[in-house]
Amino acid sequence: MTEPLLSVRDLVKHFPVKGGTVRAVDGVSFEVAAGHSVGIVGESGCGKTTIARMLVRLTDASAGCIVFEGRDITQLGRRRWRSVRPRIQIVFQDPSGSLNPRQTVGRIVAMPMRVNGIRPPGGRQARVRDLLAMVGLNPDHDERYPHEFSGGQRQRIGIARALAGDPRLIVADEPVSALDVSVQAQIINLLRSLQRDLGVSFVLISHDLAVVRQLCHRVAVMHRGVFVEAGDRAQIFGDPHHPYTRRLLAAVPGGGPPRTRTQEQGS
Amino acid sequence: MIRFLLARSARAALTLVAVSMVTYAMFFLLPQDPVSAMCPKNCNAERLDRVRHDLDLDGPTVDGYLGYMKGIFVGRELDSAQGGYCEAPCLGYSYVNNEPVSRTIGRALPVTISIVIPAAALWLAFGLGLGLTSAWRPGSALDRAAVAVSLAGASLPLYFVGGLLLLIFTYRLGVVPVPHYTPLWRSPVDWASGLVLAWLALAFLFAAIYARLSRSQMLETMSEDFIRTARAKGLPPRQVYGRHALRAAITPLITVLGLDIGAALGGTVITEVTFGLRGMGRTAVDAVHTGDLPTIMATVLIAAAFIVIANVVVDATYHLIDPRARAQ
Amino acid sequence: MKPGEHPRARTGTRPSRSPGRLAWRRLRADRTALITGGIMVALIAVALAAPLIEMLYGIGPSEQFQAELDDFGMPIGPAGGVSGQHWLGLEPGLGRDIFIRLVYGLRTSLVVAFAAAVVTTAVGVLVGLLTGFLGRWTDGVIGAVIDFALAMPFLIVALTVVPTLTQRFYGPRDAVPASFQVFSLVLVFAVFGWAIAARLVRGQVLSIRSREFVDAARVSGAGLGHILGREIAPNLIAPILVSFSLALPAYIAAEAGLSFLGIGILEPTPDFGRMIDRSLGYLQTDPAYVLFPGLLLFVMVLAFNMFGDALRDALDPRAEAGPR
Numbered sequence: 001m002t003e004p005l006l007s008v009r010d011l012v013k014h015f016p017v018k019g020g021t022v023r024a025v026d027g028v029s030f031e032v033a034a035g036h037s038v039g040i041v042g043e044s045g046c047g048k049t050t051i052a053r054m055l056v057r058l059t060d061a062s063a064g065c066i067v068f069e070g071r072d073i074t075q076l077g078r079r080r081w082r083s084v085r086p087r088i089q090i091v092f093q094d095p096s097g098s099l100n101p102r103q104t105v106g107r108i109v110a111m112p113m114r115v116n117g118i119r120p121p122g123g124r125q126a127r128v129r130d131l132l133a134m135v136g137l138n139p140d141h142d143e144r145y146p147h148e149f150s151g152g153q154r155q156r157i158g159i160a161r162a163l164a165g166d167p168r169l170i171v172a173d174e175p176v177s178a179l180d181v182s183v184q185a186q187i188i189n190l191l192r193s194l195q196r197d198l199g200v201s202f203v204l205i206s207h208d209l210a211v212v213r214q215l216c217h218r219v220a221v222m223h224r225g226v227f228v229e230a231g232d233r234a235q236i237f238g239d240p241h242h243p244y245t246r247r248l249l250a251a252v253p254g255g256g257p258p259r260t261r262t263q264e265q266g267s
Numbered sequence: 268m269i270r271f272l273l274a275r276s277a278r279a280a281l282t283l284v285a286v287s288m289v290t291y292a293m294f295f296l297l298p299q300d301p302v303s304a305m306c307p308k309n310c311n312a313e314r315l316d317r318v319r320h321d322l323d324l325d326g327p328t329v330d331g332y333l334g335y336m337k338g339i340f341v342g343r344e345l346d347s348a349q350g351g352y353c354e355a356p357c358l359g360y361s362y363v364n365n366e367p368v369s370r371t372i373g374r375a376l377p378v379t380i381s382i383v384i385p386a387a388a389l390w391l392a393f394g395l396g397l398g399l400t401s402a403w404r405p406g407s408a409l410d411r412a413a414v415a416v417s418l419a420g421a422s423l424p425l426y427f428v429g430g431l432l433l434l435i436f437t438y439r440l441g442v443v444p445v446p447h448y449t450p451l452w453r454s455p456v457d458w459a460s461g462l463v464l465a466w467l468a469l470a471f472l473f474a475a476i477y478a479r480l481s482r483s484q485m486l487e488t489m490s491e492d493f494i495r496t497a498r499a500k501g502l503p504p505r506q507v508y509g510r511h512a513l514r515a516a517i518t519p520l521i522t523v524l525g526l527d528i529g530a531a532l533g534g535t536v537i538t539e540v541t542f543g544l545r546g547m548g549r550t551a552v553d554a555v556h557t558g559d560l561p562t563i564m565a566t567v568l569i570a571a572a573f574i575v576i577a578n579v580v581v582d583a584t585y586h587l588i589d590p591r592a593r594a595q
Numbered sequence: 596m597k598p599g600e601h602p603r604a605r606t607g608t609r610p611s612r613s614p615g616r617l618a619w620r621r622l623r624a625d626r627t628a629l630i631t632g633g634i635m636v637a638l639i640a641v642a643l644a645a646p647l648i649e650m651l652y653g654i655g656p657s658e659q660f661q662a663e664l665d666d667f668g669m670p671i672g673p674a675g676g677v678s679g680q681h682w683l684g685l686e687p688g689l690g691r692d693i694f695i696r697l698v699y700g701l702r703t704s705l706v707v708a709f710a711a712a713v714v715t716t717a718v719g720v721l722v723g724l725l726t727g728f729l730g731r732w733t734d735g736v737i738g739a740v741i742d743f744a745l746a747m748p749f750l751i752v753a754l755t756v757v758p759t760l761t762q763r764f765y766g767p768r769d770a771v772p773a774s775f776q777v778f779s780l781v782l783v784f785a786v787f788g789w790a791i792a793a794r795l796v797r798g799q800v801l802s803i804r805s806r807e808f809v810d811a812a813r814v815s816g817a818g819l820g821h822i823l824g825r826e827i828a829p830n831l832i833a834p835i836l837v838s839f840s841l842a843l844p845a846y847i848a849a850e851a852g853l854s855f856l857g858i859g860i861l862e863p864t865p866d867f868g869r870m871i872d873r874s875l876g877y878l879q880t881d882p883a884y885v886l887f888p889g890l891l892l893f894v895m896v897l898a899f900n901m902f903g904d905a906l907r908d909a910l911d912p913r914a915e916a917g918p919r
Binding site: 278281282283285286289290293418419421422423424425426427430431433434438530533534536537540541548551552555556563566567570571574575578 | 844
Binding site: 056058082085086089090092094097098099100101102103104111112114115116144145147148158161164165 | 612613614615806807808810811812813814815816817818821825826829830
């Protein structure tokens with residue numbers, strides 16, 4: 001049995017506030033196999049974005065471990081972490097805010113290569129153009145600025161940037177929530193094809209079950225800092241156990257699997 | 268809230284202490300001995316020595332400073348001064364004027380307050396009035412005129428406006444007496460007529476600034492989403508504007524108002540010099556010209572105190588009315 | 596793609612639409628900006644060319660024309676002695692030409708204002724960057740220093756410091772060179788002004804720092820240098836420019852104010868503030884003497900203010916929001 005790419009065990013994050021602490025993430029565990037994707041769903045405020053930030057170490061965990069490629073990254077010193085970093089990347093929710101308005105798209109996408117000293121054969125610029133083509137954008141637009149693109153296109157740029165360092169794992173924090181429904185489907189398809197063609201694993205964070213369903217092999221349902229249920233796609237959508245999961249599914253317009261709906265109608 | 272006030276006041280007190288230290292130290296930058304600088308005319312060598320001893324300046328500088336600060340709270344013995352004792356709050360003794368500085372300040376402060384407070388009321392009313400009316404219909408003829416007038420007003424030097432007002436109303440038309448100060452309780456009419464030009468000049472400048480500020484604040488607020496919601500809910504436009512938008516836009520204005528009043532109370536120097544009114548600012552200028560170090564120090568300290576207190580009041584008000592600050 | 600073309604070759608370029616370029620275009624299209632910008636350039640040109648103008652005009656700023664004053668010392672002729680030779684008339688009492696004194700006064704104002712604006716903006720940016728980015732402890736300390744600098748009552752302290760400085764280096768009978776006067780004024784402005792710029796920049800840095808693209812840079816592996824230099828700094832250019840362009844008229848007015856009070860630039864160097872101060876004494880007898888410097892000062896400050904406003908509008912990122 002091959003080791004999973006990512007193994008998270010008992011991850012905890014506390015925030016001190018006036019009058020005590022807030023347990024944003026209160027003991028969460030899951031695994032991501034290479035080439036597979038895990039989705040974390042829940043309503044806003046349940047702590048899923050905090051998990052995303054801890055995975056890329058934008059926030060440090062209060063307790064627990066995150067084992068990536070066999071090493072616990074929560075314990076890594078600065079230098080070691082820097083060598084691991086390009087292999088775990090993130091795509092943010094807000095396509096406007098996540099791109100520096102004063103930089104050309106080419107520079108934005110090239111940044112991970114620049115700051116890590118990566119020089120691909122053929123040059124960085126060529127790789128940037130390849131990446132842009134890979135995410136479905138015109139490579140000739142690498143001299144343009146973010147404001148010249150639509151929201152969906154900007155999100156593609158963000159994905160291209162995440163791919164630039166040749167990551168094994170991409171954390172996608174609500175990657176389509178800020179986009180129109182029609183564009184959402186395109187982006188999800190893009191992520192799916194990237195997973196298939198490049199073998200990149202995803203941790204997809206979303207409040208939208210329909211989105212998670214299309215991309216993820218395994219799904220975890222999060223509520224107030226803990227996972228109330230976790231399982232593979234078929235099981236979560238076909239035969240949900242936990243009442244919260246069922247509530248989430250029922251809330252999806254026309255999205256719940258037929259069996260859940262007739263069950264509700266029957267009783 | 269209490270905790271916030273305490274912390275904030277502590278910080279304010281520290282700032283004031285720093286100001287007092289720096290001001291005190293400045294007098295030792297002079298090429299000459301501060302004691303002889305303080306008393307250029309009325310002191311022979313013997314008196315100078317007594318002064319030096321009184322002010323603890325014959326020892327380390329720190330002693331002199333501590334003696335001064337102590338005097339502010341409990342008064343101090345000043346042998347070389349008339350009367351021998353300087354009561355608390357003892358802000359020093361002016362050998363140039365031959366009186367305790369606190370007495371000079373006691374005369375000057377009401378003048379400055381009489382200038383600033385009514386002017387502030389005027390500039391708030393006019394500035395806000397103009398800014399709000401023009402933002403109500405942006406781009407209209409009224410709005411553009413208002414923008415032009417307030418821009419012009421903010422660019423005119425105060426002494427120029429003051430000079431013009433004097434020329435027109437006092438000298439050419441004669442409707443207003445030459446500016447002077449009469450205490451309010453002695454004769455309100457005289458008080459007002461002696462200060463009205465100063466009020467107008469000061470208010471003109473600040474009203475222009477506040478008109479610009481309130482206009483841009485309102486415009487910014489009106490473009491926010493919650494206003495769009497209010498409109499969509501069908502609320503009458505005047506209510507949307509007057510109640511919802513105004514409440515959001517007013518906070519930064521109150522902040523600026525508080526800070527401006529604080530700074531102005533420290534001495535509206537140019538106004539007082541232009542109109543010949545002996546307020547805090549004018550006292551400071553005169554003190555500089557005569558080399559009256561204790562008075563200079565006291566005016567600086569009091570002006571700084573006003574600014575610092577205004578800051579604390581503004582912060583506290585913000586804390587009170589802005590629920591975001593309270594949640595922290 | 597045309598046959599025979601390399602798949603990676605570029606298919607035609609078009610002019611860059613960088614945010615900077617867009618702002619410049621917006622500025623150029625704004626009529627107010629053009630007019631006031633033109634006035635600013637004209638004023639600066641006049642100030643720089645003052646000696647040349649003096650040469651062409653034929654009269655120097657210190658020349659006295661006592662012969663053209665009457666027995667009371669008042670200039671003969673309309674509006675304070677306006678004539679073909681003296682375009683704006685003469686000063687009462689000393690009989691100096693007003694026009695050429697205004698030209699040199701312009702020079703004084705602009706030199707002091709620009710020097711002060713450059714110094715305060717530079718220092719303010721540095722401190723603002725540092726404090727917005729280094730740890731909470733440095734931020735607290737620098738914040739306290741800023742509070743202190745802003746608590747000092749500017750005018751009164753300036754009143755104290757400037758003569759003190761002068762006395763330190765020059766005796767009561769020495770002639771103080773204009774360069775020293777300018778230097779001490781700029782110094783006093785700098786000691787207060789940096790705090791205003793620093794507070795502004797700090798606020799900007801804090802707000803930019805919390806934007807997601809900074810997080811993205813961090814996740815990509817960027818170090819502090821890259822983040823400060825490449826992510827944050829380019830987004831500071833706009834607020835810095837606006838702050839500088841609005842600082843200029845403020846310093847012009849402040850310098851005139853200090854001179855009005857008698858502690859700015861002293862005789863014999865021409866100066867607006869001092870001229871207005873002196874002219875107030877002749878308010879009834881020769882109002883033209885008040886009007887000329889007052890109006891010019893007004894126009895100057897107004898033009899700079901309006902240009903600063905137009906600049907701010909042109910740089911407004913809200914105008915850049917593209918299609919969603």
